[in-house]
Amino acid sequence: MQIDTTNGKGSTVEKILKLIKENPHITQEELVKMTGLSRRGIEWNILKLKNEDIIKRIGPDKGGHWKITKTP
Numbered sequence: 001m002q003i004d005t006t007n008g009k010g011s012t013v014e015k016i017l018k019l020i021k022e023n024p025h026i027t028q029e030e031l032v033k034m035t036g037l038s039r040r041g042i043e044w045n046i047l048k049l050k051n052e053d054i055i056k057r058i059g060p061d062k063g064g065h066w067k068i069t070k071t072p
Contacts, residue, residue, distance in 0.1 A: 012035065012041075015034075015035055016035065016046070017049075017054070017055070017068060017071075019031060020066045021068060024066050025065045025066075026066065028042050031046075052072070053069055053070065054068065054069060054070055054071075054072050055069065
């Protein structure tokens with residue numbers, strides 16, 4: 001039996017990045033539903049990823065898309 005030694009934050013970030021990679025047009029509301037995080041939790045993780053230049057928003061809030069600029 002293997003034990004998952006990744007902390008919650010790491011696996012959450014990986015899940016968010018995977019969902020963005022699968023659907024660059026995904027909304028924060030869809031991320032809330034798919035990850036089980038609160039809206040605030042998604043906002044916090046997105047802000048952290050943007051501040052670390054891992055993801056970038058291309059275009060407007062409505063109609064734009066996410067771009068993964070580098071892997072963490």
